[in-house]
Amino acid sequence: MNSTLQCMNATPSLVNFFVDGDYLSQINPDAYKSHGRIAKEFGALVKEMWASRPHTVTPRNFKSAIGEFAPRFSGYAQQDSQELLACLLEGLHEDLNRVRKKPYFPDPAIGNGTDDEKVAAKAWKMYQAREDSVVIDNIYGQIRSQVICPECNKASVKFDECGILQLPFPSVDTKVQVITVVPADITKPRIKYGVTVNKNGKIADLKDATGVLSGIKASRLAIAEVYTGKIYKVLSPKADVSSIMDNDVIYAFECPLLDPENMPGTGVILAKVKHNSEDHRSSITRESIPFVVALPARKMKAGEMKEIVGASALAHMRKSEGKGAAATSGRPFKIGFKTSSYGEDYKYDEDEEYDLGSAELLAAVVTWNDSDDYASVPIHEDKTIKDLGGAGGDMITLNGCLQAFTKEEVLTHGNEYRCPTCKKMQRGKKKLDLWRLPNILIVQLKRFQYTRAWRDKIDTNVDYPLEGLDMAPWTKSKEFKRNAIYDLYAVSCHGGGLGGGHYWAYAKNLVDKNWYTLNDSSVRKMSEQAVKTKEAYLLFYARRGFDGTRAARDAQAKSPKSSS
Helix, strand or coil: CHHHHHHHHCCCCHHHHHHCCHHHHHCCCCCCCCCCHHHHHHHHHHHHHCCCCCCCCCCHHHHHHHHHHCHHHCCCCCCCHHHHHHHHHHHHHHHHCCCCCCCCCCCCCEECCCCHHHHHHHHHHHHHHHCCCHHHHHHCEEEEEEEECCCCCCEEEEEEEECCEEECCCCCCEEEEEEEEECCCCCCCEEEEEEEEECCCEHHHHHHHHHHHHCCCHHHEEEEEEECCEEEEECCCCCEHHHCCCCCEEEEEECHHHCCCCCCCCCEEEEEEEEEECCCCHHHHHHCCCEEEEEECCEEEHHHHHHHHHHHHHHHECCCCCCCCCCHHHCCEEEEEECCCCCCCCECCCCCEEECCCCCCCEEEEEECCHHHECCCCEEECHHHHCCCCCCECEEEHHHHHHHHCCCEECCCCCCEEECCCCEEECCEEEEEECCCCCEEEEEECCEEECCCCEEECCCEEECCCCCEECHHHECCHHHHCCCEEEEEEEEEEECCCCCCEEEEEEECCCCCCEEEEECCEEEEECCHHHCCCCEEEEEEEECCCCCHHHHHHHHHHCCCCCC
């Protein structure tokens, strides 16, 4: 309940309408079920929430009113925030409906796709003749529904009102893998990318996609998982992308010898290199970034191998010489190797010879003379990461959900419609589009799925814009395409599974423009970046130019002062 009420309390126009007391003159005492009580108690609650002295509000009277209107909300069991919102909007509309005597229209407005503007206007006029309130004025829009008969190919088009836009999740065949690219040239920056790849693809596909973004030939890249300062494993190009878990830290290291143009006839072996220090500080052993280098798979002296590994290690050398920089000819580290995983110690002897062609593995350690000589290398974020808000894993966009909503589908058995031309039931092709866009756009991400056989919650991350949501591509109305930019002002979140979980809200204050976490009685200022979350369930957008600042300030000024 708190999550829903906090989002509604951040809604432009409604705040002013209720705190001003404008609603009192519009209450319908004969309203179905609630007889005006929902509007009265909600109005009193909004006034109290906008009182000038900060305090905690307990909505007892409102809860009692909503429980009488819809008995499923009368107890203390957890309820779905979308269901409560839909119930609240219905109750407010019924209590504030300006229409006291509803006319009857025997024939609905139905078109054939050639006169949409005329049919949509007629449908909206007929709807408003029966349903007309501040809720309809600001929150309701229209959806265009078209069905084409497979036999006569005639289209039937109608326009339905919509208060909460319920968006399905598209079939997700891709994932966004966060991957940090380390160039072979230590003077070039290390960059973190959000790489889109088929979930059923191979690591080779991930290399190809990473190469496109980074500009490095995919054949030169070694993909590896990093864990606590070590190369946990180098991923085979033939391995499945699905083998990468959501929390795995993935790097791509450029190894020029992997390029077929550079590869020696003996082939190559990849050396997994970690960092250590003589003083054995855990910050070096556990938090440093290891790396991968390629060496020819032949007999090599340790000294030659150290030159190759050392060239990459220099990227981590502090620019001003540390305490141990005077040792080892100006390089403040020494390098050791081992070629077996069975308890073998690292060997630092310059003259040691290794047969890399028959080695079980090749591991190296860069041991810094002093931990102060080691420096972390900055990692820059590509736009693909910034667009994701820093998140990776399974990821879809809000536009992807809108695309799934507007996707044409064939009606299933049992859901046929009666074609007005053929005069019989048909499995037509159905397509939905938006038409009339409201001032306040409320979007539900349909995370909860129910069938006869199973129930499930979709935890997929949805990327949604905080500002500049362009709805013009999704409406068929030329009129509403002209002013179709929306900005987010509130989010209702759900964490946990189907068995319960917890609801909370993020809301942008209409006066100070800061975002806040609203979690029961806890209120904390939050960063704008944190508003993007995989727990988002309901998204509240306001049409740009539909400013609620004046409404909120007026509400605060006109609200009665709380006595101490």
